[in-house]
Amino acid sequence: MKITPLNLQQTLPRMAVEGGGKAREGGIDFKAGLNRAIDGLNRVQNEADDMVAKMVTGEVEDIHQVVLAVEKANLSMQLAVQVRNKVVEAYQEIMHMQV
Amino acid sequence: MGIFSSFDISASGLTANRLWMDVVASNIANAQTTRTPEGGPYRRREVVFSTRLEEASSPDLKGGQGVRVVGIVEDESPPRLVYEPEHPDAREDGYVEMPNVNAVTEMVDMLVASRAYEANAAAMEAAKGMLMRALDIMK
Numbered sequence: 001m002k003i004t005p006l007n008l009q010q011t012l013p014r015m016a017v018e019g020g021g022k023a024r025e026g027g028i029d030f031k032a033g034l035n036r037a038i039d040g041l042n043r044v045q046n047e048a049d050d051m052v053a054k055m056v057t058g059e060v061e062d063i064h065q066v067v068l069a070v071e072k073a074n075l076s077m078q079l080a081v082q083v084r085n086k087v088v089e090a091y092q093e094i095m096h097m098q099v
Numbered sequence: 100m101g102i103f104s105s106f107d108i109s110a111s112g113l114t115a116n117r118l119w120m121d122v123v124a125s126n127i128a129n130a131q132t133t134r135t136p137e138g139g140p141y142r143r144r145e146v147v148f149s150t151r152l153e154e155a156s157s158p159d160l161k162g163g164q165g166v167r168v169v170g171i172v173e174d175e176s177p178p179r180l181v182y183e184p185e186h187p188d189a190r191e192d193g194y195v196e197m198p199n200v201n202a203v204t205e206m207v208d209m210l211v212a213s214r215a216y217e218a219n220a221a222a223m224e225a226a227k228g229m230l231m232r233a234l235d236i237m238k
Contacts, residue, residue, distance in 0.1 A: 064113045064220075071223075072103050075230050082237040 041080050048073035105226040111151060111165030112219035118168050119146045119212040123205055130200040133188040140188075141198040143174035174199055 051069040054060045122144050132141035149169040176199045184193035 062114055062117060064110060064117075068106055068110045068223075071227060072106065075103075075227070075234075078231075078234055082234055086237060 037080070037083075041076050044069075044073045044076045102230065106223055108165045109219045109223035109226065111167060112222075113216060115146075115148060115166045115168050116212050116216040116219065120209070120216070122146050122171060123209045123212055126200050126205050127202070127209070130198060130202060130205075132198055133186070133195060140178045140196045141200070142178075143176075143198065143200045144171050145174060146171055 048069040051060065051066045055063070055066045060066055126143050129141040135141055146168050147170045148166050150164040151167040152164055178196040178199050180194045181197050182193055183189055183195045186195045189195045
């Protein structure tokens, strides 16, 4: 079995880029990702709103379509809340860190 | 929305089975109908289901196929003949052409449609349970 030695010239520049707050190669920028997630959440909530409005005005043929839209909105919101909880938790953790 | 594709598939099943229920209801309601705009007695209707590839799921996975009703066809079997000469729609020989609807068949179809709707609702609930369990991991 041949063991290839670690090539520092190749490894170090990549680590420097990753630590620089920029997007990794092939990854997405955190800010852009967050914005897109919030946009998606907003769209799902609006869809649920539209469906409920359509139901009370009698435009919807199937009740389950309304239930589906509301359920999707509910689950997306719960996921977003969980992610937010995790972010706040991480922030608190860092704030309470003894330097 | 990849995580909701199972919801969309179950929803397509709910829509299809509700439409089937409509057709069965129409068959039962018109079991004695001897006049139609096309002439002749009412003909029993049947739904034709087909798979539908969900837009959300990736096509190369071959999974995530919903269902949709591609057509409602008429049963071509001959009408039921009942001897009733005083009926306004009776033929010259005294027989009345009644719809080719069999109440027992319709009852069975109705039960199948109703149970299939329940099964799709249960599948949707199970998918929701899976997502909720995944969220519980984060807590």
